[in-house]
Amino acid sequence: MTNRVPFQQATRTLLRDSVLGAMRELLAGKDWSEITMTDVATAAGVSRQTVYNEFGSRQGLAQAYGLSLADVFVDTVDAAVYAHVGRAHDALVAGFTGFFERAAADPLVQSLLGGAVKPDLLRLITTDGAVLIDHAAARLAETFRRSWVQASEANAVVLGRGIARLAISYIAMPPEPDRDVPADLARVFAPFVEAIGSAGGDGPGTTRFR
Structure with a gap:
């Protein structure tokens, strides 16, 4: 039980880093106004709902x-x-x-x-x-x-x-x-x-x- 919170934190950090890294890669080729949450989710290899759950909007x-x-x-x-x-x-x-x-x-x-x-x-x-x-x-x-x-x-x-x-x-x-x-x-x-x-x-x- 004591290891559960650190593991969850590490998993969340990995998710956020992956999504933000994917966003950065997309921005290298597209303007921010052209990028959707679906684009970011696809590039990060996660679902669109996962991105919304983590970042809200x-x-x-x-x-x-x-x-x-x-x-x-x-x-x-x-x-x-x-x-x-x-x-x-x-x-x-x-x-x-x-x-x-x-x-x-x-x-x-x-x-x-x-x-x-x-x-x-x-x-x-x-x-x-x-x-x-x-x-x-x-x-x-x-x-x-x-x-x-x-x-x-x-x-x-x-x-x-x-x-x-x-x-x-x-x-x-x-x-x-x-x-x-x-x-x-x-x-x-x-x-x-x-x-x-x-x-x-x-x-x-x-x-x-x-």
Whole structure:
């Protein structure tokens, strides 16, 4: 009985990954407006009802894909933070650069930015964007708490939410080609990270800047 819940969770994760992966493959050749739930189900090798049971609706499927994109952003920033110990500016530049590059290459983002206006996708990052922001912000806050930044819970939340909001806003309006936007954003956030370091993270166990 104790193994039942982990098994169910693993099965559900596998299902969601399979469906979202199939959706990504379909988007490589078709616009989002042309893709149906049946198309996604067929590509994933499951029934249409299974997709509806898991995601609720086409909008729910798009939101799940958006959350996976938010995870890509967090994973990119997390890796950059650990790769640039004690160097806030470099870590943030690498994190933002990596995310912008991966977002630009993502087929759903390309579908959002190309062709006819897609209100359902726009809602994901505007009026309905709180779900993505909250998800990314919570994970980023954890990164800033546990990494060499050693931010207090309050500072980690402020930093996580600020970075998440800005990054997601750039999905609908990509960085200007004549600006080094990652460097610009790093200039905004790095002083706050440095202040956290100089103040001991507002908590115990702080690793100082070198």
